[in-house]
Amino acid sequence: MSDAPPLRPVHRLPRLATGRSIGALILREMSSTYGRHWGGYIWEIIEPAAMIMVLALIFSAGFRTPALGTNFAIFMATGFLPFYLYSDVANRTAQSLSYSRQLLSYPRVTFMDAILARLILTLLTRALVSMIILTFILYVYDTRTILDLPPILLSFALAALLGLGVGLMNAVLMTRFPIWRSLWAVITRPLIFLSNVIFLIERFPEPFSTWLEWNPLVHVMALSRTGFYYSYRPDYISPGYVVGIALILAVIGVLFLRRYYRDFLEL
Template sequence: MTVKNFAPPIKPDLPTNRRFASFRAIGALMLREMATSYGRSPGGYIWAILEPVAGVMVLTVVFSAFMRAPSLGISFPMFYSTGMMPFIMFSSLQGKVAGALNYSRPLLAYPTVTFVDAILARLILDVITKLLVGYIVLGGIMIVLETRTTPDLPIILQSYALMIMLGLGIGTLNCYLFSRFPLYHKGWSIVTRPLFIISGVIFLFDDVPLPFRDYLWYNPLVHPIGLMRRGFYPTYDAPYVSLLYPSLVAIISLTLGLMLLRRYHRDLLSR
């Protein structure tokens, strides 16, 4: 009597399959985001460039009317752009990530699409878009105008990295809070309206008198904006800038947001 050796069935590599499914889901969500966010109106991506350009022009016209020179350098457009571009990165990114759950709610009913896929899709697309816009705006100003700036790419990338971390962290936490507490969304919009003014976009942190300067230091956006200006103006040291503080704010917010979403995202989607 012969005994046949039966090889055990080969189990599919579930983690690998899940990884590829996740990549496909993220790609599909990115294409959907591109079609809905930039394909509805003529110009599409052109408006993403014109918006910061128009903001810089308004600030330039207003402040150059009663100021002989900006707080740093000789170019008003360059000074305001170095503050506005990283701020726009944070503002847009945290808003996109915070709305990921509600935006992709119909697709999250499929088991192959997770809330992490929805967040990553909006994160990747918005980061790429804002980096390209920043390159075009800042590079265009340097080509057209005399700015006397010397870009330091590693420092500029550090500034953008901090803003991306803050946008992802705070956006992920707000993704849960916006869905769980609708009134919080309205309150957040009201409370954060002065952020553009108190984050150092239109002035230097060093020009703020004490003791308000000490209070302003705890605004995490002040640090990457100061770092961005250090990256363009070699004579600007920005000793107040901390890499640790905004990083901690971002990591704590991201960790807390992911924990809450992992525990309650199904409850939020069923509401």
């Protein structure tokens, strides 16, 4: 009787293991962020909606019409929602290592699993919330806007990509230099006023309006509004510029994290 060849151990495909890790991290993120009750999910809608309504009420009291169109609610929403998506993706990505520090000690859980889990959940949540808020505003108000979906979807995709790039870079800096978290919060606080969210940069005097075009968020918010206001077509919009900035930051962040994230976790 011939000897049978020894049985080889069955290994799970790394892709399947990664999928399981990401899925488990998403469930953990949902439980810790939104809780086990519907209140956490409802608050995710109320918070940005309340911000938009407050801004609309404040500016409608001081101005007869917004910078574009006739309705303040849709004007604020078309700038604030992509900005909120960018900000949320950037913040959650930057905090991925510290949030999942204990789980990253397991060999099957990588730093990319933690980042992708937070990214996927944030994108799904923000997309749903934005759709609900925009649908409500368009249904309740006579906004006199004409929807053009391709630039709207592209602007939200660019906001998410830029948020990911900034978040990956900040994941390195905030983990290595804790003081950077406070400095970044101070530096970026004026962005909501300088990124086409509340004020159009075209209304700023020269040379400030030209300088602000270097801000990639300006391009994202302007592109978003072209999907609602047919006559609004600023010539400075450059999706390629936003993608370039986002990819440069993302590549640098991933390279540093891949090389040093184990050392960062020991700090």
